[in-house]
Amino acid sequence: MSAPAAPLLEIVDLVRHFPVRNAFGRRVGWLRAVDGVSLAVQPGETLGLVGESGCGKSTLGKTVMGIYTPTAGDIRFAGREIGWLAKRERRAVAKDLQYVYQDPGASLDPRWKVVHLLHEPLKIHTALSRAEREREVLAILAAVGLPDAHLDLYPHELSGGQQRRVGLARILTLRPRLVILDEPTSGLDVSVQASVLKLFRGLQEAFALTYVFISHDLSVVRAICARIAVMYLGKIVELGPTVAVFERPRHPYTHSLLAALPRIGGRRVTQEFALEGEPPNPRDVPSGCRFRTRCPHVQARCAVEEPLLRPLDGRTVACHFA
Numbered sequence: 213m214s215a216p217a218a219p220l221l222e223i224v225d226l227v228r229h230f231p232v233r234n235a236f237g238r239r240v241g242w243l244r245a246v247d248g249v250s251l252a253v254q255p256g257e258t259l260g261l262v263g264e265s266g267c268g269k270s271t272l273g274k275t276v277m278g279i280y281t282p283t284a285g286d287i288r289f290a291g292r293e294i295g296w297l298a299k300r301e302r303r304a305v306a307k308d309l310q311y312v313y314q315d316p317g318a319s320l321d322p323r324w325k326v327v328h329l330l331h332e333p334l335k336i337h338t339a340l341s342r343a344e345r346e347r348e349v350l351a352i353l354a355a356v357g358l359p360d361a362h363l364d365l366y367p368h369e370l371s372g373g374q375q376r377r378v379g380l381a382r383i384l385t386l387r388p389r390l391v392i393l394d395e396p397t398s399g400l401d402v403s404v405q406a407s408v409l410k411l412f413r414g415l416q417e418a419f420a421l422t423y424v425f426i427s428h429d430l431s432v433v434r435a436i437c438a439r440i441a442v443m444y445l446g447k448i449v450e451l452g453p454t455v456a457v458f459e460r461p462r463h464p465y466t467h468s469l470l471a472a473l474p475r476i477g478g479r480r481v482t483q484e485f486a487l488e489g490e491p492p493n494p495r496d497v498p499s500g501c502r503f504r505t506r507c508p509h510v511q512a513r514c515a516v517e518e519p520l521l522r523p524l525d526g527r528t529v530a531c532h533f534a
């Protein structure tokens with residue numbers, strides 16, 4: 213039997229809190245955006261990260277990226293702790309991890325032609341000759357599905373979808389190993405979504421990428437992720453193979469999220485699992501199980517004892533009564 217591959221990314225008990233300040237700038241509390249998350253991502257896989265808006269998905273991604281420093285916990289990349297590196301050491305790994313914002317095209321400098329936009333990161337981060345850079349730029353341009361003629365255009369001369377492709381191409385010139393895609397399909401028509409997902413899959417293969425795919429859209433996650441982690445108020449409540457989690461959700465929160473998905477000729481949303489209201493404020497996380505204030509199955513124990521993730525039915529679940 214071959215040993216399982218070592219994870220490319222491993223997060224252990226990661227915490228990121230933000231100070232809450234009053235009008236005089238004095239800290240009056242903490243907002244627990246990410247509140248103790250552990251997970252591992254295998255090389256070449258796509259791990260989905262789902263949950264309602266505000267549950268901490270982007271904060272988790274940005275803390276892994278080094279955009280935010282962790283409050284506590286460890287981040288290991290290719291076996292090396294990177295969460296606590298000094299700035300200079302951190303810079304050496306920075307290129308291996310890339311973060312794709314919702315609209316990567318929006319960050320393109322409008323004064324630069326595409327050719328300049330794509331050569332620039334290569335000039336800064338590599339020692340390639342001009343001819344080598346030219347070859348690399350053409351290869352990446354083709355990989356994201358843009359014709360060579362687009363090199364001579366300015367961002368405003370491209371469609372929104374083409375701008376996104378240039379944004380992606382810029383990231384790919386750095387030859388990253390891990391790419392965190394944060395809501396990469398939101399705001400796109402369903403038909404465009406499908407072609408963007410196809411592009412992500414193709415690029416993953418061509419560039420040997422590992423993805424963390426953040427989305428609040430469960431149907432998109434289902435289409436591209438083999439495993440998913442469901443987050444609620446800064447914590448993972450269920451994590452496992454997408455098929456198992458979708459077919460038979462075990463955490464009441466996952467159940468509620470899935471019940472809200474529109475189905476074509478499928479099951480009706482039962483009253484029991486309808487999610488009501490907004491999640492509590494992450495400044496004021498409920499005691500015990502943080503989902504208990506919205507849980508249809510809540511019991512006395514849930515207020516006093518925090519459920520830990522435990523293996524169950526081929527995934528891990530944090531619920532006393534799952």
Ligand SMILES: Nc1ncnc2c1ncn2[C@@H]1O[C@H](COP(=O)(O)OP(=O)(O)O)[C@@H](O)[C@H]1O
Binds near residue numbers: 243
């Ligand atoms: N830079 C920040 N400063 C203070 N609070 C923040 C900051 N970024 C995010 N938050 C808060 O952290 C929580 C999680 O936000 P976020 O990670 O953006 O959630 P998601 O991406 O799941 O929608 C929210 O309550 C949000 O208001």
Ligand SMILES: [Mg+2]
Binds near residue numbers: 269270394
């Ligand atoms: Mg977000």
